[in-house]
Amino acid sequence: MRSITDLSPPSLLAPAALAAALLFTSGSASASGGYPTTIASKYGVGAPACTLCHTNPSGGAGTAEQPFAVTMKKYGLTGNSATAALEQALEDNTDDSDSDGTPDVDELQNGGDPNSGGAAVDPAKYGCVEQSNSIAGARSSSPRLASLAVAGLVAGFLFLRRRR
Amino acid sequence: MSNVVRTLVTLVASFLAVALWPGRADAYPWMIRHEYNNCIACHVDPSGGGLLTPYGRGQSQVLLSTKYSNEEVNPGKFIFFAGFAELPNSVNLGAWFRTGYISRGADATATTPATRQGDLVAMRYDFQGQFTLDKVKFNISLGISPRNEASGQAQGAYVTRRLNAQNGLQREVQLVSREHWVGYDVSDAIMLRAGRINLPFGLRNFEHNAWVRSSTRTDYNTQQQHGITASYGDEHVRGEIMAILGNYQIAPDGYRERGYSGYVEFAVGQYQAVGFSSLMTYAKIDQTGKNVPIFRQAHGPYTRYTIAKPVVLLAEVDLLANSFQDQATRVGWTGFGQFDIEPVQGVHILATGEFLRNGVNEFSTERTNFGLWGGLWWFPIPHLDVRFDAIRRFGPNNYQGTTTYLAQLHVYL
Numbered sequence: 417m418r419s420i421t422d423l424s425p426p427s428l429l430a431p432a433a434l435a436a437a438l439l440f441t442s443g444s445a446s447a448s449g450g451y452p453t454t455i456a457s458k459y460g461v462g463a464p465a466c467t468l469c470h471t472n473p474s475g476g477a478g479t480a481e482q483p484f485a486v487t488m489k490k491y492g493l494t495g496n497s498a499t500a501a502l503e504q505a506l507e508d509n510t511d512d513s514d515s516d517g518t519p520d521v522d523e524l525q526n527g528g529d530p531n532s533g534g535a536a537v538d539p540a541k542y543g544c545v546e547q548s549n550s551i552a553g554a555r556s557s558s559p560r561l562a563s564l565a566v567a568g569l570v571a572g573f574l575f576l577r578r579r580r
Numbered sequence: 581m582s583n584v585v586r587t588l589v590t591l592v593a594s595f596l597a598v599a600l601w602p603g604r605a606d607a608y609p610w611m612i613r614h615e616y617n618n619c620i621a622c623h624v625d626p627s628g629g630g631l632l633t634p635y636g637r638g639q640s641q642v643l644l645s646t647k648y649s650n651e652e653v654n655p656g657k658f659i660f661f662a663g664f665a666e667l668p669n670s671v672n673l674g675a676w677f678r679t680g681y682i683s684r685g686a687d688a689t690a691t692t693p694a695t696r697q698g699d700l701v702a703m704r705y706d707f708q709g710q711f712t713l714d715k716v717k718f719n720i721s722l723g724i725s726p727r728n729e730a731s732g733q734a735q736g737a738y739v740t741r742r743l744n745a746q747n748g749l750q751r752e753v754q755l756v757s758r759e760h761w762v763g764y765d766v767s768d769a770i771m772l773r774a775g776r777i778n779l780p781f782g783l784r785n786f787e788h789n790a791w792v793r794s795s796t797r798t799d800y801n802t803q804q805q806h807g808i809t810a811s812y813g814d815e816h817v818r819g820e821i822m823a824i825l826g827n828y829q830i831a832p833d834g835y836r837e838r839g840y841s842g843y844v845e846f847a848v849g850q851y852q853a854v855g856f857s858s859l860m861t862y863a864k865i866d867q868t869g870k871n872v873p874i875f876r877q878a879h880g881p882y883t884r885y886t887i888a889k890p891v892v893l894l895a896e897v898d899l900l901a902n903s904f905q906d907q908a909t910r911v912g913w914t915g916f917g918q919f920d921i922e923p924v925q926g927v928h929i930l931a932t933g934e935f936l937r938n939g940v941n942e943f944s945t946e947r948t949n950f951g952l953w954g955g956l957w958w959f960p961i962p963h964l965d966v967r968f969d970a971i972r973r974f975g976p977n978n979y980q981g982t983t984t985y986l987a988q989l990h991v992y993l
Contacts, residue, residue: 472938479795479936481940541830
């Protein structure tokens with residue numbers, strides 16, 4: 417049996433290549449990542465933040481405790497990206513979770529916040545350098561950039577390895 | 581309110597009972613099981629995690645990976661960027677590639693059937709480098725967050741803000757920088773840093789989705805903040821205090837939290853450490869979506885405790901308090917206990933329990949949720965590990981439970 421000390425750095429390239437392959441197919445880590453997209457497209461508004469439903473800005477299981485989330489769960493919403501359940505719950509929801517006189521769905525349609533009365537605040541913006549891409553452009557450019565990065569990394573490693 | 585006090589007293593008493601239970605003299609601490617009481621020997625961050633020192637990179641081979649023979653392991657070339665490059669002493673480089681597959685399931689309810697969905701998950705694709713010039717250190721991490729669909733998992737660390745023109749989602753490849761700081765070694769024990777830094781608070785563990793990390797907003801996946809820190813570490817005590825100036829990768833300014841975060845940890849004998857963490861922040865707009873200023877607090881003890889040679893307990897309990905303007909302070913709590921069992925070097929069996937009461941809404945409307953994790957973590961060769969977890973989260977009454985299965989592949993240099 418080979419000793420662990422016999423393992424050369426290129427032995428790591430195979431799992432690294434496997435991981436690289438996964439890179440190009442990996443999706444988001446969201447617990448219910450389809451919900452913001454569904455709401456945005458249904459009402460023609462910007463995608464709401466995680467905190468529409470979650471009490472934590474990063475979302476996560478056990479934190480969908482906002483008043484609106486409690487209401488939506490009453491109407492059958494599950495936290496599993498089940499967009500059909502979301503669509504149905506939005507159709508059924510006639511509640512006013514924050515008791516401000518405007519039903520939840522109306523607030524969503526108007527870009528408001530069904531969890532707190534009054535004017536909606538500017539949503540948090542993440543990142544410093546603003547860019548805007550089309551969906552088609554992003555899908556075609558992202559894998560190329562990642563491919564170039566990984567290819568460059570592997571080539572660099574092999575070059576350095578050959579020099580030693 | 582008396583029920584709240586009784587519950588808190590019970591939680592704290594339980595924690596202390598576990599934490600102060602005398603350890604056996606034949607045991608070794610997890611990760612510092614070879615008589616290291618602080619993190620600075622193996623990590624460039626004095627509070628641990630992230631970029632390894634060359635010594636730490638060598639130790640990761642000697643101590644973490646499975647040994648397939650009785651031959652003595654010589655870290656040798658692995659201390660230099662995994663053997664690929666012999667770097668100058670002033671340059672330290674590292675890289676992480678963590679990806680996985682997650683299968684999420686929700687229980688059936690009276691009105692909905694059980695559901696399950698699987699996804700490949702992009703976790704961390706980062707490089708990190710440090711340049712040392714005498715006592716001054718320049719440290720930066722850069723990576724990408726691919727196809728992150730408003731998940732929140734890495735958005736706090738975004739550098740770019742590439743928006744989808746059609747729906748406004750940040751569903752693009754984003755450049756991320758979790759850390760970037762300048763440090764100054766005042767002495768061997770004291771270090772000052774300024775920049776975007778991991779919040780010094782509680783257990784610094786991989787489980788960034790654990791409730792003790794997410795509810796206190798102190799995970800080291802994405803919740804670093806900009807600020808200034810002072811750290812101290814010797815063989816008996818270590819600690820770090822940070823003046824939080826806000827996360828300047830979030831806008832507008834009202835969302836940025838200002839305050840402090842810190843911990844102090846004492847070595848109890850050779851095989852146990854007990855610490856206490858505290859955090860207070862103020863923001864004009866709370867990130868939980870409430871359009872009011874918030875004063876947020878988290879305080880609590882933690883321990884790393886070697887019960888027997890292969891068994892280490894990591895435990896943390898925190899009190900959460902959220903004071904929204906013109907409203908009474910909301911109180912919650914969170915806790916985490918994990919047994920790390922290493923029957924054979926490089927093979928870890930993880931048994932984890934956790935609880936959370938968010939402390940965001942009125943006390944009577946919230947409930948304590950519970951989670952149970954079982955995991956198997958294997959380091960088959962140096963700089964690579966695989967991990968499988970099953971996570972069950974549930975609550976009282978008619979809470980809809982979830983069961984998640986997660987497989988991870990992690991390559992690091």
